Amino acid sequence: MKYALYARELMDDDFDVALGTEAFWVPAHALGCQAYIPGIGNVLPELCEKMWHESMDGQADEALQTQFVINKIRTILYLARSTQLAIYAIADIRGIVKAYPRAPFIPATDAEKAAIDRSLRELGVI
Numbered sequence: 001m002k003y004a005l006y007a008r009e010l011m012d013d014d015f016d017v018a019l020g021t022e023a024f025w026v027p028a029h030a031l032g033c034q035a036y037i038p039g040i041g042n043v044l045p046e047l048c049e050k051m052w053h054e055s056m057d058g059q060a061d062e063a064l065q066t067q068f069v070i071n072k073i074r075t076i077l078y079l080a081r082s083t084q085l086a087i088y089a090i091a092d093i094r095g096i097v098k099a100y101p102r103a104p105f106i107p108a109t110d111a112e113k114a115a116i117d118r119s120l121r122e123l124g125v126i
Contacts (some may be wrong), residue, residue, distance in 0.1 A: 023050055023074055026067040037084070040073055043090040044125060047073075051096045072123055079115045080108040089113045094126060 019028045022038035030051070034056075038048040051070060054063035077086040084101060089108040092098050093116065100107050120126045 004105070006099045022051070022070050025070075026052055026055055026060075026063050029063075039087065040070065040077075040090075043087055043094060043096060044073065047125060069125065070121065073120070073125065076116055080112040080118060085112070086116055089116050090120070093117050093120070 007101065019025060019033050019036035022036055022040055025033075025036050025038075028036065036052070038045075041048040047066065047070060051063055051066040054066055072106055074083075077083040080086040080089060082105065085105060085108045087103055088099060089097075089112065117126075
């Protein structure tokens with residue numbers, strides 16, 4: 001994990017390294033990371049916040065279980081042609097915003113969106 005290298009080389013009392021994904025938050029926090037930038041936080045902020053608080057509050061087992069759910073969601077994102085398209089689809093599914101990606105991307109197909117919706121419901125996150 002590149003975060004471990006960055007942390008070892010760069011972190012000190014005056015400089016923190018933020019993780020650029022939610023995918024490895026729990027192990028990164030164990031290495032001293034204090035923040036992460038979650039892509040799925042755009043559409044499932046409550047879940048990302050939950051994992052951050054669990055980890056920061058020392059609830060290691062709970063944080064790990066939430067990490068596993070988030071990583072399953074990251075797998076669900078691949079039901080669309082790109083994870084970016086899946087994020088737009090989830091934003092629409094959840095009623096956050098109906099928006100379209102800029103060219104050259106096109107929105108997720110109805111079939112992709114239905115598969116994402118079904119998978120998120122089966123996982124119990126929407």
